[in-house]
Amino acid sequence: MKVLTVLALSLATPALAAEGKVEINPPEAATRDEGLAAFARIYEVASHPRCSNCHVGDDHRPMWSGPSYGKTRPHGMNINGGESRIGAETLLCSTCHVTSGIPNNAPHAAPQVAADWQLAPVEAAWFGKDADHICQQLRDPEQNGGRDMLELAAHLDHDVILHWAWSPGGTREPAPYSLQEHVNDILIWGVAGFPCAADPVEESSND
Amino acid sequence: MKLRVNGQDMQLDVDPEMPLLWALRDELGVTGPKYGCGIAQCGACTVHVDGLAVRSCQMNVGSMEDGADVTTIEGLGQPGALHAVQEAWIEHQVAQCGYCQSGQIMQAANLLDLNDDPDDATIDAVMSANLCRCGTYPRIRAAIKTAAQKLREA
Known part of the structure; x- marks a missing residue:
């Protein structure tokens, strides 16, 4: 079937690598409290519209939000990324979100990056999810693409579609902090043992 | 750079950031694709590049493969053999x-x-x-x- 052929070709297209954009230097040690503080900052990023609007669930509908749109709303034009997450079932994301390294200066224009535009995997649905849900998902290799701490950081380094969140162009608000600070927080959180606030705290025995 | 537009090889010497729509209409005289919004919100500029529909107002010629195959409404069919x-x-x-x-x-x-x-x-x-x-x-x-x-x- 041609749709599947297109899908396979699209998924086979490698994202243009940009490794080396950030430094990956895990701290020697981090306490649970430092890990929780780092994850709180990670959640600010993950739940920010520049990230969560494409980390949507199994309705596959990307979201729009920002100063120009007011309240967050589904992507205009009845857009649905489908199970392929690249729109192969109906309208490919690449129809409008072309692959290019040119800065996104025009407000309201379809953002473009030097990689295939797509929704995040459905396992990483973050839109509308609370901090504990995202914390559990991000630390679980079965839900995070089989990544450990360093691989999560490397993913942020080389996947240029993620870099767009900090330089979205137009009048879009960038994700908080910076890419480097976000990578640093991933590393602090990882060295601390990926704590989540909802985890039971082990109490020392007095016996 | 070269583009193959409606089956014909065409040479372009333009700013790489020029949108394909501009190149087609202003440089190559292919005026079937229309300028509507310029920000991929309307679809009036839709053409096929290497067999897939794209909004030509968004695709900069510098980001295209040399020799990319572009089909516009003029090349979809012919007067005696419409698509x-x-x-x-x-x-x-x-x-x-x-x-x-x-x-x-x-x-x-x-x-x-x-x-x-x-x-x-x-x-x-x-x-x-x-x-x-x-x-x-x-x-x-x-x-x-x-x-x-x-x-x-x-």
Whole structure:
């Protein structure tokens, strides 16, 4: 079937690598409290519209939000990324979100990056999810693409579609902090043992 | 750089950041694709690049492969041998003012390249990003179904 052929070709297209954009230097040690503080900052990023609007669930509908749109709303034009997450079932994301390294200066224009535009995997649905849900998902290799701490950081380094969140162009608000600070927080959180606030705290025995 | 436009090799010497739509219309004289919004919100500029529909106002020529294959409404069919979508468009008298129609036809043709029997929901999902201020959507949907049947029977 041609749709599947297109899908396979699209998924086979490698994202243009940009490794080396950030430094990956895990701290020697981090306490649970430092890990929780780092994850709180990670959640600010993950739940920010520049990230969560494409980390949507199994309705596959990307979201729009920002100063120009007011309240967050589904992507205009009845857009649905489908199970392929690249729109192969109906309208490919690449129809409008072309692959290019040119800065996104025009407000309201379809953002473009030097990689295939797509929704995040459905396992990483973050839109509308609370901090504990995202914390559990991000630390679980079965839900995070089989990544450990360093691989999560490397993913942020080389996947240029993620870099767009900090330089979205137009009048879009960038994700908080910076890419480097976000990578640093991933590393602090990882060295601390990926704590989540909802985890039971082990109490020392007095016996 | 070189582009293959409607089957003809064409040479371009332009700013790499020039959108394909500008290159087609102002440099190569291919005026079938229309300027509507310039920000991929309307679909009037839709063409095929290497067999897939794209908004040519968004694709900068510098980001295209040298020799990329570009098809516009002028190259979809010929006056004596129209594409099935063009035939169906005439049969259903889809166009009203006509400004968006080259983009509509190019998007519809790409839809039928990928799916030879789309249902109403699929047609709506694919065509919703091609706007028509005249509101010809019911005729667009009917024409796509007719074109799909023509292509299946061909």
